Amino acid sequence: MASTGARGGRKRGPSIADVARLAGVSAQTVSRVSTGAEAVKPETRAKVLLAMEQLGYSPNRAARALRDGRYGSIGFLARRFDRTGEALTMDAVLRACEAEDYSVTLLSAHDTTSAEWEPAARRLQNQTVDGIIIMRAEGGAGDPLALPATMPVVVSDSRAHGRYPRVTTDEMLGARRAVEHLLDLGHETVHYLAGPEDSEPARLRTIGWRAALTDRGRATPEPIWGDWTPQSGYAAGSAFAADPTVTAIFCANDEMAFGLMLALHAAGKDIPGDISVVGFDGISLGRYSVPPLTTIRQDFPQIGRELVRMVLRQIGQTHPHSVPDSIVPLELVVRDSSAPPRR
Amino acid sequence: MASTGARGGRKRGPSIADVARLAGVSAQTVSRVSTGAEAVKPETRAKVLLAMEQLGYSPNRAARALRDGRYGSIGFLARRFDRTGEALTMDAVLRACEAEDYSVTLLSAHDTTSAEWEPAARRLQNQTVDGIIIMRAEGGAGDPLALPATMPVVVSDSRAHGRYPRVTTDEMLGARRAVEHLLDLGHETVHYLAGPEDSEPARLRTIGWRAALTDRGRATPEPIWGDWTPQSGYAAGSAFAADPTVTAIFCANDEMAFGLMLALHAAGKDIPGDISVVGFDGISLGRYSVPPLTTIRQDFPQIGRELVRMVLRQIGQTHPHSVPDSIVPLELVVRDSSAPPRR
DNA sequence: CTTGGGGTTGTTAAGGTAAACATAGCAACC
């Protein structure tokens, strides 16, 4: 009976006006205290802080955002978030954003292949972000993002050539290092397990692999094409195991290398005795595969910092997308999966 | 010279008023079209949509949030985001949120051990979220989050007993299944590599392990304590390898199992010939370890859906935290790392 | 004693949206 029940509705915490009333000052003075800026007499400030404390006040971010047209948040767009590359980059981006007092909003573009992309892009514009970091957008259509020209954007690992500033690792150089490492060990040539053809980094790694072989006058065997997953690595491993000429394999990422090594093992091949394997990425579990995986390590924390730095730098610019690209270095990490070929 | 240069400032896209003017209707009508709700004559709607299209209008989310006190976003709080459990859960949460037209804002609480926690909690309240999902908050202080009583919260995997509704897996049952699997294979007892003592799931798994052994009247050897990392798994593996009585090991997570298996391998132990290993989590790479890892698989997508469902259900409630807990089932996945003991 | 200036506080307005309420047009019915 008591109509008191469903008084629910919005909760609406205390506002700046409530604090002002309690502290006996104007709202503006409260604002000054909460933004920290202006000159406020110490005793007034104390009164205000006390009132804030008592009411449990914290400023309303929506109102603030509306006021000055900024949201204090960066959007992170990817197709998936549970893969190593995305997860490591995201963690790094988050830490970098935190240091700048920005938050991170996740934006997903799951099936960017076709019609699904359009609503995703539309939704994107509605998001409350001051800038967007686009991660690994393989499969995206040619002209994927109809973003406002003033929206700060930085791209990692995508094929959006030239449209937006990029933070990349030198994929080609990394692939080259991997191949040269194996050649230096004495292998005649290096077989290759590639990433999906619609991925820009995969494409670049393939170019690097081929160039390294060509430069030394070695044969370039036909690569096998995977899709980044260990499953595809396993399939490739089975195929390679059937070819007795294979003594060294470069995998376009570590996860495929895991699958590949298991397949080689299952086929009775010894790593690195019969076949050497090198991966790419430097995922943490790579130290603990059997055997531990030689790989090209990407500096994900550095990538994250660069991404954030570049997107923040664009904020407020008239032509934000003119920021120069940034390249983050790579490192060869030699572990036990690579060795000289058995004579 | 030209002072045209730094005209920068805020960009401010077209507003509802601009659309209204162009379409020759009132702002309210535009609003009706953009929220989709009310009755609008089809031809009016068409005019408005055309105007929106021409101006590239999209509603200002800050204004909308200010208007109706909701942000359309859920906060996801964790200490790290690059570990498997967090990444998988987060991916699942994101997908579930998307289905409900919510976005996900990342909130981090890196070093929650001590003084660092306070500012983190404070920052939390400033975030633009309608609810918070707290993930694996091990190490948090006893009374970590001074969140408003009306803020919807759901906890996964944390020690915040009873304070907030939880979505958990039945850790104890999972551990029990792992142990019973090994006992059923004929092992005399099961050694244990535990997670960190300040983690609630780790604690529960330990209880499950102990209970399973006790129920069958088996000895409960002293566990080794790890910290979830493969590094700690490696150290534990070296220790176990030195004990000839060890024939079966249950690891509190898969990543430690990776390190442990490498250490056993390095010590010349055969898996599962000499020692069987069972993990916990069901990470995707577990299928591709050498040998493939028997494990207790958590249904992360389901966990994500439950978390979102429970936090959304609290929105608008007067006593949001009274929602009942939810338990997501686990599954034993038998692969090659477990087998009967060698006679 | 007046004037001026620096330091502190208050008042006004604007930012974009959508609920609540108000109005206008029109058809049906007595």
Place this chain on the structure above:
DNA sequence: GGTTGCTATGTTTACCTTAACAACCCCAAG
């Protein structure tokens, strides 16, 4: 023909904050 009732649209207002400007106080200098 006038009343009723419905649909479509317009007007007002509140949401909360902060920049810009105005007002005020007090002390120092003329």
